[in-house]
Amino acid sequence: MATSTQRIGWIGMGRMGYAMAEWLLKSGYEVSIWNRTKAKAEPLTKLGGKVVDRLSDLADVDVLFSIVSAGKDVKEVYFGPNGVAPNGKGKMPKIVVDCSTISVDDSAEIREQLKGLGAEFVACPVSGNAKVIKAGKLSAVASGPEAAFRKVEDMVLKFAPNGVSYVGDGELARICKIAHNVMLGVVIQNLIEITLLANKMGVPREAFLRFMSNSVMGSMFTRYKSPALVNLDWTTTFTPELLLKDLDLGLELGREWKVPMPTTAATREILQGHIGNAILQKDPAAYLEKDFATLMETMANLSGMKLESENKNVPTGLE
Template structure:
């Protein structure tokens, strides 16, 4: 596909780097900013232009972003040297945010950008860095339909598994919050039943092999099985970020009068992981590891000490050639 627009990118974290890399591999020149410049520099060899501040991307037609929190997004958009800060006459036509942030924050950002003449597309994604590289990332999108039609070809390169347009405003944010609520419930229950089977005498790898082959198996259970079997807590998503999203889900439920007792119980179960972390040599570092480490918290409460089983498990996330 020949690029019809100039593209910018903000955020070179675990997700942002491989997402921007897909655009570059597809032949789209991309200008990139990241708070820590060194994290972006490897992409320069693949055709990226690295800039010094978010405001240097103001001349791009479309700018993508993926950052940790709504406050981070506000800062890179409106803060000192921000993308649309000050009296600059040059501003992107469309801003596409792939972060997971709250509905109210996103709404306020949308309103502010509209006053500045910019369209805002909410495009949170489902998956992790390995999913991006394997072409199995998906995205849910909301915002002005005409703006979506312009960014959709580029987003489809990034989220090769599928791009779902769900309507105007912040509807994509509620979809992403609901998605991550389900993520929390599933990982908590998967940890519980895996420990249940292990305590009865079933090796984790054998139990998860059965689950993955059953009607209850999923892309998620398959790509988490290697972590759960071999205690590989390489970070894809932290417990703190999952807790944030469960809180966002419970707030939305209160606002919309939807009972969510299973979500509430999951949130409290996750909280116990933060207490269990104090038993580690470096609690802060432990809490920066993957959220699937809560398997150890369930095991601890069950009187089990886990050991890696050293059985490689297929993840289904082979990288595209």
């Protein structure tokens, strides 16, 4: 159990945020929570979480964490008319830790505005999904003032026990996370391509992915994604549109720093096509809320294949 008496504020109860805050509560921390849809946070009251009505109720905590979808959302919850510091004025906690995946420019702008309010900003995006968090295998990367990071490091390790890498000052952690998610997009695309190739030539998907995961090319990702690709289980971990956003962030950095990224560019266009094909579904909006691994259906169509679940009990590697 935590011995710290520091009070934590938490913004964001999405697939990631809920599970991360849950770890802090189970570790004995006092956590006050705000979420746009209050009902999503209320189950955590059973663990001692306090759900607040207004973002400004979090202004007096010692450390404020946030994890939301985009840079504009971070700005809104911090400095919006109903933010922690309404209209960018008033009080902010001394240390603010953001775990979202946002652009370098947005992060730098937020850092400067927080500095003007007397707050230190730690960028701390994470690697994994809700299943990874529950399995205790989440990891993180952090940048910002090192002294501020060291004050929150133990907290971060509660929800990211696989380790948190401090990479330096400023927005360096944002660059690491964008690069990470670019690789995520490229790897899932290639994994789908080779799985479909083997499958079309007669190899069961379960057998092929078991071989790949046990090989030198295997990883935590190939293992925990195998059940989805074998059984066509598109339970959402990350949406195609969020992945597209991150590929665009990576390509933007590549253009700015004159680093060619042709593989990323090709993956981005394939993903854009998948998103466009959603219009062929009965409920396009609902389809785009499914997991990004649904890209396999688009690639199967292009391959002249009709996919069916193999109905296999496939281990995730997270047990």
